[in-house]
Each structure stands twice: as structure tokens, then as C-alpha cells.
Amino acid sequence: MKIIVAIKQVPERDAQVRIDSSGKWIEESDVQYAMNESDAYALEEALQLKEKHAGEVIVVSAGPERVGTTIREALAKGADRAIHIDCDDLAQRDALGVARLIADAIRTENADLVLTGLQSDDLGYGQTGVILAELLGVPHSTLILHVEKTDTGLKVKRELEAGWFQEIELPLPAALTIQSGGNKLRYATLMGIKKAKTKEMRVVNAADLGAPAAPVAALESIELPKKQRSTQIIPGDAKAAAATLVEKLKFEVRVL
């Protein structure tokens, strides 16, 4: 099975971001970068499928030169080779623009399966994978927690709201967007990194791919979340207060 995983490099989870002078993006020099979380799960799913059914895992990522470190991390974890779409204006491209870049870069690979995270941790459009499927002309399914190969194609488990799941079957080739948490992520190893040095990383220039750079949906501005805190004192005896607290955590804060 030939599997392509589209990964994105995003600011590190704890990054303290500043908005740049254009007001449309963050000061990139301030932050350190890491692999987008759900993309890491997409990669893990691909690696597990390869371990079970043999084949090849190819990672593709668009972005400037710094994206190389994230690509090498993916190679270290076990991907076989990589395609780096070199472009400096990723943040200005909309989901369609990015999907076009990726589709153009991977079309000739004729992969059996294309995986990507369900959304990016920075822009969070959640559309790139779906549009990519459309551009490649393959069926897709989103929010996938588990993938199983069957004789005719795939059986996948989707996560719905409120603890509901849906299992669907679809033929190959296909594209899936992967939800975080379905598998346990492997860690990058020293041996993996050393092996990664010898693996192929093909760099293609975004301009050469022919996809138009002008976005259909342009980003107007971004802003930092407003800090707000509200403290509530829950009255009553411990038992009643605890019940109220659970109620609030469940339905107001929605963390339970």
C-alpha cells in the first residue's frame, strides 16, 4: 500500500505569539515550530498500516526551508521518503490554494491512500484534506480514529459528537483526515534520525507546480484571544456544591 501523509509545520504548542505588522499573521521569528498534532496521528496511522500490510509511506509538506526539520522528524519516525513543497507564503494561501499545491505535487505518485490531520493547529480551516480528496478525485472521510484495511478497501471509524462513533467502508484509493488520539504516537529515535539522513527528500518549488498563489478567500486579520477570567463561588454544602460543580463543568465549561 502506498500511503501519502500530508503534514504541516505549525508554531509549537506553548509558543508565545505576537502579531506582525501586517496584522494578518504572527511574527514567525519569535516561535519554534513542531509537527501539527493531528498530522502526527495521521503519520502514526500510516506507519502502522505499513507495518501491517507493507508498502511505502511518503510525507509531503508545504512551507519554507524550516519545514525540513519536521519532515526529517517524520522520516525519523519511519516514513520512507518525502516531498517538500518550497513556498514562503503558506499563511497567505487559503485551504484551496494549499490543497492545490499538494495535489499537484503528489498526483503522479498515484497513492492508494492519502492521509492528513483533520485540521491545523494554527489556522484550523479543517478543509485542506477534504479539498485535496476532491482535487485528486478520490472518496474521503473525515475525523477518523481508526483505519482497517479490508479485501475491498477500507473500514474506518469516525468520531461523532457526544461519544458517538460511525463506522463506514470506502474503496481505495481514498483520502482520510485523521483525528488526534486514535493511536499512541511513537517517539523519534536517534537511530531513526540517522537513517533519515539517507532517505530521499525531494524539493519542488511551489511556483513550478502551477497552482495559482492568489487566494480565493483572503485572510483579513488575526487577533490574540482576549484574556478573561471569571471566578464563581459555588454556595451550599460540599455535596450540593460538588453536584453543581460537575453540572457546570459538564454543560458550561464542557470539560467533562
Add this chain to the structure above:
Amino acid sequence: MTSLSATLAEPQHFSLPEKLLFLVLVIASAALFWRRFGPILHKILQSRKDPDFHLAPIGRRVWNFFTEVICQVKVIQQRPLPGLAHAFVFWGFCAFALVTLNHAAVGFGIGFLDPAAWYGRIYFYLAAAFAVACAIGIAGLFIRRFFVRPRWLGQKVSSESGIIAGLIFLLMVTYLAAFFTTDAAPAARVLWWIHTLTLLLFLPLIPHTKHLHLVLSPATIFLSRDGFSQIPPLVGDEDFGLVTGKDITQLVSLQAYSCVECGRCTEHCPATNTGKELNPKEVILGMRAYLNGPGPASELPILTGEGGVYVSQKAVFQCTTCGSCEFQCPVGIQHLPIIVGLRRGAVNTGTWEDDYGSKLFNQLERGSNALGISALERDKFIQKQELPIFDGTQEYCLWLGCMGGYDPKGREIVAAFARVMNFLGSSYGVLKKEKCTGDPVRRLGNDLLFQQLAEENLKNLAQNKVKKIVSICPHCVRTIQEDWKAYGAPPEIEHHTEFMARYADKLPRIADSGVPQVSRLRPGNETADDARSVTGHDFSRAESAEKKDWALAPAKSEKIVFHDPCYLGRYRNVYDQPRELIQITGTLVEAPRHRERSFCCGAGGGLAFLGEETGERVSHARAKELVATGATTIGTACPFCNTMFRDALGEMNGTAPQLLDVAQLIARNLGG
């Protein structure tokens, strides 16, 4: 001429057949010795060279050899009675070297120590005194091994060591008996032959038994790696740690063959003592079994879980890296480079599969701290605590570490120490951003991640122009000072107890009445109430806990037991400073195991992040011991120990003593 000889009797005039027989026996004995010892030596020499080995500084090596081998300091200090018995046997052997040479020379008629001459007389009497001591010593060790049978000697009592003990005893007795006969008496000849045969039987037995340490351990101690728990660098693209025989270095081989199976490592191991699979002695013997089996050129894995059968992977990951084994070992075995080396092999090649471990690694691959908490929480803490930000102008960078930045109890320690620094008027600041020093991943053997963390931190410190660091965490201190060296030059660093001890005479002392004897820097009513009501900070999670902790008014009569953190004590040799500080604010009491013999809290070696232990919890075992001292307060100097004991004490019945870091003990005297 049957009167009692005044000196050692030596048989005279050996016949030619006698001489020939003796010669044949000597050659046979030596050949048998070499037949076993030769291959061992070959295996040691055939092992990979240690990339970081330097003979310099030679002074340290000579000193170690003098104290540990010649003077038997460690052997005696750590196990006085058996140690002394062993020392007598050892010194007896040393004194006997010349006697034995002369004894053999007599057989060929070329004896050089004349028993009748004054020097011979003096030497033989001296040797006789050692012989008596040696005989008593070996008899004592025999009784201990076969009748007292301490459990760390293992289930199986080796019969060879009984035979060896018998032979040594016989050597001494036959020597001493020769004082009671004359040169011409047949008895002298019989004694000479019994002594000779005993010697010739003893020699080939040495390399077959743990008595191999007679030959190897002096070299092992002399050649041991510099520093404590020093993890050697990985060299080249094929080095991932101890995976197969090809990774075993000469020092590891030498150390594995030197093990005398005394079980001191076992006796002090927190894992073994709480019913876990790990027994450091078995790790070393497993390495020896590997060398005896596949050998140093083999590509077979060492660890179980990777296809090997020699050392258990599970056991290796139960080590808290407390370093008791390495500290205790009397023959110079350095367990930690071996245990961490095996972990490196498993982690660097990805064969170690552990959900907690993977989670920790993933957290540090993308996040900043080992606790997996958002870095924003650290910012909030710094703001609430009003800690100054380091801007390059201050003298000290106060390194928070993961525990100090994110753990509620660790934050209390930072807050208390900051108050002490404010009181002393120290100039300090905290970094805007910090990453984990990499201590847990270093000890777990993840070199890739450790290198990333070390390099990022070094860069950050250099950019901020940090010259001096002080930290509340002994793990951070050790890792920054020693382990980062592989990737750059870390700034000077010290532990907060070292820092505070330097200013001990400026810190307020507690009087018998409980009122700190100090002129306050700020006006206020000097009452005990005042001293205890001050907490200095107000972050919500820890507040209630702190109020409870500080409910006891400090008084000189307060009994405080100090728990030596492994990474402060054995790793850094800091024992006196925290004690000096505790005596400022209470009465120091000692736990049965303290200073170099302190028993781990269970958190080290990355184990704090690996979930539930099997068997009894190490922290519970130690907490019980500390509580049993009757102290009203447990003093700690490491946020990991603190958090481990907090949990352990919480689960104990009865009133638990209060638990405070040394910084908190000092800070409570500072008043408002």
C-alpha cells in the same frame, strides 16, 4: 634438636625428584590458571575501546587505588565487620606475597628470606600476625556466608567460596604451624608440601570463581571512569548505547568480570528493596554471562525485549538512577553508565515500548516541560509571584525547572527561596522561557531528545548572557553542570542549599522560644504568629496546603529529619550545607540511612513519569523510615523528593510530619 624453633621452620635439601615434581605442579597450576584467565583477558581486550577514556588525572586514580584498594576504606566504611574481616584477608595476602615467593624459592633451594636472619625474623613474625588476622577474617567471612547468610548474597550459596575459604584458612594454618617445628623435622617438610599444594590448587580456582576480583578489581578501581554516573558520549553513526556485544566497551567488560557478587548494590537498591525485578548485581552478572556466551564481537542483543536473554529490559527501566549501587561497589563497577547504556540502546533504537515513556518523549518533543503543562502556566506563576525577569544585568539566573515552574509544591519552594534571596538582597531573575533540562530523558536513554533540549537551553542561556545559575532542583543542577557538557559550555550552577549555606550567618536563627533572632528588615510585630502567617505568595492551588504545612510554629526544639536527595548527595557530594541550614531553624535528626547511604524517594531516572510501580512504592518505604525517626518535620532539598513524599505521607495513617524544603524552613523565619 626438637625444641621449639624461635622462627619459621623451612625444610632443607629437596631431592631432585621432589624439585621436579614441584616444578611440574607449578607449571600445571599456572597453565590451569591461564587456560581460564587468558580467554577472559582476551574478551576484555577485544571489547570496544572506551571513547572517553583518559588516564589523566592520574592523581585521582592513584588516590582511589590507595584508599579503596590498599586501605580498603570503602570496604570497611560501608560494612564495618565483614569489611574489616575482608581487609584482614587482603592485607594478609599482601604481607604473604613475599612469604609465598620465598616459599616457592625454598623449593628450588634458593630461598632469599633467611628465617634466622634478623630481617627474616621480623618479616616472618609480621606475616604471622597478618596470618592470624587473615585466618580469623576468613573464618568470620565463612561463618557469615554459610551460617548468617545475609539475603543480598543471593539464594544460592556458592560452594566454591567455601572451598576457597578453606584453602585460605589452610594456607594460614600451615604457615603458622611452621613456627612450632624445626627445619629438620619431617613435620616441616609435610607442612611445606601442604602449603604448596594449597597454593597451587588456589591459583587455578581464582579465575573460575568470583575470586577473579583478586586479580581484576585493583585494575578496575584504578581505571574506573572519572566522575559519578558519568554517561559516555555516543561515537559515530552506529553507536546507540549498549545494544549488542559490539557496543560493550573495555571498561564495561573489565567491570563485569570484576564483580565479586557481594551484593552491596543489591542491599542498597531501592528497586530490589521494594520487590521489583531489578537487581543491579544481576545486571552486571548478566553482562558477564553475555561476555562468556556470545562475547564482545557478537551482534546478538543483550536485553530481553530485543531478542536477548541476558539482562531484563523491564528491570533496567526500573532503575531510579539513585546511584547507591555505584557508590557502594567496592570493586569499582560503575553501574549507571551500564544501566543507562542499556536504556539508551533500547530507546535510541526504538525497541523500548512504554506508553508513559512515549508520552513523556512526545510531550518534550513538542512542548517545554516534562509535566506536559502549557508554558503559559509558568508565565502566570512568574507574574503572580512577581519574580523579576532575567535581563542580563542580574548576578544570578534563578532556574525554575519543570517542578519549580509547574508543580504546586515546587512553586512553593521557588517562592520561599525567592523570599530568601530578596531578604539577602541578592540580584537575580528568572528566564522568560525555559525548557526541561532533559534530565528524565537523559536517564531514560533518549539521546536525540536530550541533545535537542540541551542545545536549545544552552542557546537560550547564551542569548540571555547568563553567567551564574541557582536552582532548587538537584536534577537540573546535575544535568546542566555535567550532562550538558557534551553540547557546549554551561554557565556556573549551584543548588539553592549551597547558595543559602554561604549566607548562613546572615540568615535569621530560631531561638528556643521559637522567635527568630533577627532584626527585621521591615517593621512589624515580632511574634511567632507573625512568623507563621506569612506565606509570601498566593497562587490558589497551593495556598491551603501551605497554610497547613506552616501551621507549626518553628522552634529550636523542632525535630527535623533531613532526607538527602540522591542527586544532591551522591551525585554532588553536598551533605553538610542543608544540614547547616536546618540547624538554623530546628534540631537535626538523622534517618537510619542518611548521607551517602540515603535511600531514594523513587522519582529519579525518569521514573516519576512512568506511572505505577510494581511492588511496594519506593517513596512509601522511605517515607515510613523518615516518619519512624519521630521527627515533626521532614526536610527535603529536591522538588521531586518533595512531591513523592507528599503523596506517600498523604496515604499514611496517623499524623504525618510536615514536609518542607530547606528553603521553606529558612523562609519561615524571615517574617513579613
